[in-house]
Amino acid sequence: MPEAFSAGDTAWLLTSAALVLLMTPGLALFYGGMVRAKSVLNMMMMSFGAMAVVTVLWVLFGYSMAFGDDVGAGLLGDPTQFLGLDGLMSADSLVFGIPSLVFVGFQGCFAVLTVALISGAIADRAKFSAWMVFVAVWSVVVYFPVAHWVFAFDGATAGEDSLGGWIANDLLALDFAGGTAVHINAGAAGLACALVLGKRIGFGKEPLRPHNLTLVMLGAGLLWFGWFGFNAGSAVAANDFTALAWINTFVAPGAAVLGWLLVERLRDGHATSLGAASGVVAGLVGITPAAASVTPVGAIVLGAVVGAVCALAVGLKYRFGYDDSLDVVGVHLVGGLVGTLLIGLLASDSTPAGVAGLLYGGGVDQLWRQAVGAFAVLAFSFVLSWVIAKAVDVAMGFRITEEDEVTGVDVTTHAESAYELGTGPTGSGFHPTRSTTPTSEIPGQKVDA
Template sequence: MDSGDTAWVLVSAALVMLMTPGLAFFYGGMVRSRGVLNMLMMSLGSMGVVGVLWVLYGYSTAFGSDLGGLGLLGAPTEFFGMGGLLGTDEVSDTVPTLAFAAFQAMFAILTVALISGAVADRARFGPWLLFGGAWATLVYFPAAHWVFDLSESGGWIATRLAAIDFAGGTAVHINAGAAALALVLVLGRRSGWPREMGKPHNLPFVVLGAGLLWFGWFGFNGGSALAAGHTAAVAFVNTLVATSAAMLGWLLVERLRDGHATTLGAASGIIAGLVAITPACSSVTPLGAIAIGVLSGGVCALAVSLKYRFGYDDSLDVVGVHLVGGVVGTLLVGLFAAPAAPEGVAGLLYGGGLDQLWRQAVGAVAVLVYSFVVSLLIAWVIKATVGFRVGAADEADGIDERQHAETGYHFGDEHALSQRSRLRESVEHELEGNKS
């Protein structure tokens, strides 16, 4: 066990944990003021549900001994409750297994929270928690086994297919994006969409959330090296430059298409770049990372408008950014992978032919299809049994009041206090006049 590596993994776990509140601010700022608390609660609720399930059986399902030798599923009860990981001899690579488990728990939490942006302003909170728990169990934990279990008898995408996904382009972003698409198809459109879309109520929240996500992503990608060394440094630099380039790529598309470069576009471009570099950050050079960033920023800026053409109401563009960005980043590994990078694999542009590209494509499609189909079934069952969507009146009045009995901003109270203050001053003035 190495204390430096352990410290890096634990700090990285804390950075990834911060990404979920960051996502809450990012999503919360983009909705109307009467829905901000619901967006915050959907992210916080994901932390509660998935955090508990991860300890009970999630870690075992993702990283337990492979069942049947097919690379599809870990043994769900092998590390039930994680009590067996408390011994000092439990070491994965150079860090305690429990530190690795904590790091991976943050990935599971964030992935569920990512989905929530697609159904903003219309999903009931209780059924959302039910969906999050069922989805994590049936979709995320198995997909994490496919992609992240690098042991000899581990997941089929990582070991048999040999697709490169350093930090979760498939298991996190394509997975969440496909689930988001399924969920919006089951829940349907918001009332009045697309005529009455409603603008983001707090762009400073959006920028704050994007900044926290970018900051936490250095742990997301760099921490996936599981060591404070060369690979972590490469991932760190690639995460920086790809994200910078993606922001510029998004803003360029906005400027050419709409005539303006917007704050929302800059924040969205940041997320698109982070998503796309996630699978590739250990396999490309910084110049390759810039290319991935520019391409992903431009493609995602165009992809977010697809919902208007095809008629699916993806409220906060989870499909356009995470699904599309995840697919772009995963496939571009097959083009830009450089032998000099830590992975040591040559992509098409470095003389490696199509070998890595087809592997990347198979991994991306497999996770996309599995997540979409199972997510569709989970959402449909919840809708048919307990109901998933809020009523039309609740949606019109504001989901915060109806679902949480709270409001994010008490503008009316301030107005009432001001009126009462003026009334009090008037009464006091009249009394003083009577006395005189």
């Protein structure tokens, strides 16, 4: 942690923050293309709504809850220490050798993306007003505390004598850029919300296919582009950590695409564009916690494993009967778990992180630390997310009516259509042709991925 101001590090983190912010609109395109035409605008609005709510809360007290001095057992930062970012605007307020406000902005973009990820699990059927309430409450009750656990280091962001979160400082689990705080956290919350809202009309009976795979692939490309800021920027400097994280973010998604497409080819007889786009995201999720602790060859192995496992995991919702619309569980929860746990096997002490996993002679010490951190976040997020979603549902109803769902949430909630093609007063986007082919007759079909 350099004490003196670094112009180069500051410039890099400002760039990285902008890249991470771009990921949320990229996610909106990725998710928007995967839903049906009658709900694409609502899907994208859920991401933009998260941007609106979380940015305000983050500046008011969220950053302080995440990075303020610990107020008890490594569980929460002092929400009043940096209230309204007070005390962080002076020229001598530095964190890791960069102005504190730059770090605030960078981490705030993480908070926005994490919340937006959850929306994919409840696509096509959530009230927008209820979603906005859920976003606000979940950010405060779940994300801000978990960010403190994982990202707040002793003596780093709240003064030399300050204490940080228990996962980062006591457990010593490695999570370079958010495998636990972002992906496992959002994936567990998505599962809880999907269970509270229930299944979409037609789930498991008809193929609820993506309406625009071009948007999906464009969104995946933007996510990959922004992820270089997400991972490499998490070094909070321009150094050897940054270089390795960049290369690993470059190669792991490629290996994950190959792993995903191989599973599709062997299982279904064909490799799909949707599989390729999903493989990119799975690989990015998996390498996020391990970006500075595995070698580039280790990143290839990790990416291939994550891609293959996630390709298999997206079908679990049909086996267990939960409707995770856009595979937030199959990609983010499973991918985050696999990537976090594989650190315990693939971490190399030749990397800047300096930790050896089981396959590099380090024994099981790091593996159990990774497991405790991962499953603690999973359990915490799932339980509290279910309680929050259930409370919102009881208070105001979290799900739209059956009539509105059939008509389409775009027109009933936003009074808009994504596609006005001149076929009627509401546009063809609200009445897409539905296939009558039962899902069971489409072998290996990844329905409404």
